[in-house]
Amino acid sequence: MTHRPDPVTGDLRSRRVAAVLRWPVGCALVSWRYFWRTTPIHRSDVAGDLGDLPPAAPRGADDADVQRPSDGYGTLLHRRYSVRIRGSRLSPEQLIERLAADPDRWSPEFAVFRRTRGEPGHMAVGDEFLIRMPGPWDGPVRVCSAGKSAFAFVTLRGHLEAGRIEFRTRRDTDRPDLLRFDIESWARPGDRLSHLLYNRLRVAKEVQLNMWTHACIRAARIAGGRPEGGVTVRTRRFEPADDGGVVRGGDRPHVS
Numbered sequence: 111m112t113h114r115p116d117p118v119t120g121d122l123r124s125r126r127v128a129a130v131l132r133w134p135v136g137c138a139l140v141s142w143r144y145f146w147r148t149t150p151i152h153r154s155d156v157a158g159d160l161g162d163l164p165p166a167a168p169r170g171a172d173d174a175d176v177q178r179p180s181d182g183y184g185t186l187l188h189r190r191y192s193v194r195i196r197g198s199r200l201s202p203e204q205l206i207e208r209l210a211a212d213p214d215r216w217s218p219e220f221a222v223f224r225r226t227r228g229e230p231g232h233m234a235v236g237d238e239f240l241i242r243m244p245g246p247w248d249g250p251v252r253v254c255s256a257g258k259s260a261f262a263f264v265t266l267r268g269h270l271e272a273g274r275i276e277f278r279t280r281r282d283t284d285r286p287d288l289l290r291f292d293i294e295s296w297a298r299p300g301d302r303l304s305h306l307l308y309n310r311l312r313v314a315k316e317v318q319l320n321m322w323t324h325a326c327i328r329a330a331r332i333a334g335g336r337p338e339g340g341v342t343v344r345t346r347r348f349e350p351a352d353d354g355g356v357v358r359g360g361d362r363p364h365v366s
Contacts, residue, residue: 149327150340158346162188164274164296167264171254172236177265182272182298186348189319191293193326193341194282198289199334202279203258205289207232208332209277210261213239216328218321226250233261251275265300271318273297288338291329293322298350319343 163186164179179186198205209216210233213223221243228237237253249270251263262276275295282288326341 149337151323152340152342153345154343155345155347158186158188158348160348162186162296162346162348164188167274168235168255168262171264172252175267176252177267177269177272177300179273179296179298182300184299184350186273186296186298186350188346188348189293189295189297189322190344191322191326191341192344193291193330194285194338195289195291195330195333195335196287196338197335198330200289200332202281202289205291205329205333206259206261206277206279209279209329210256216325216332217241218324221321228253238266239263265297269300271297272300285338289333289335291326291333293325295322 167173167176200208211231217223221241224240224242226238226240228234233253233256235253235256237256239251241249241251243249248268250266250268252266253261254264254274255262255276259280260276260278262274264274265271273296275293275297278292278294280290280292282290323341323343327337330337
């Protein structure tokens with residue numbers, strides 16, 4: 111009997127090989143953009159407090175295998191990446207719909223989103239992705255909320271980080287003619303190696319920052335506009351030693 115290869119296994123293998131081949135080219139392109147980028151990046155890094163704990167996961171989200179900040183190591187980083195978009199042809203709802211339809215449209219070339227659960231073309235609570243990146247950066251995530259103007263991921267077991275990240279669109283409060291795109295994350299290193307890479311060598315921290323600032327610039331392009339005033343990155347550091355066990359004991363209580 112002639113052995114026939116499994117088309118599903120073969121397809122997954124082919125996609126993995128393609129992702130691996132994209133890594134060197136993608137890293138080179140992102141590094142080039144980092145040095146020659148004309149969009150200004152405004153950064154701040156300050157001490158945080160209890161207000162930087164993440165909100166509780168939405169009700170109804172599956173928490174199996176979720177890697178929360180309380181499961182991580184070292185400093186909790188609360189980050190917000192923001193871009194105001196001038197000349198957008200899309201509404202906030204239309205932009206989030208396009209971003210949710212295909213994460214590879216706004217992620218940098220070295221980060222490949224492979225869907226492992228759910229139907230392509232949109233995001234629903236419970237959908238899962240494996241984000242393939244160079245080195246030890248692969249990270250499984252699950253969609254924990256999905257709405258008309260926002261969606262969010264939680265990290266799963268085996269991810270470099272332990273935490274949550276949200277993507278939101280809205281009209282700017284001070285300038286209603288501008289569209290605003292925000293990415294907000296709450297995360298700690300997922301294990302001791304990640305803690306070394308984040309808080310000692312700072313390698314993973316810079317990779318993450320470059321990835322999400324790139325996503326902000328791409329979001330402006332997808333909206334048909336351009337960044338107004340550059341991209342703002344605000345980092346607040348909350349040290350577990352200062353929390354009296356709060357981070358280790360759980361996240362911020364859910365407020366209805």
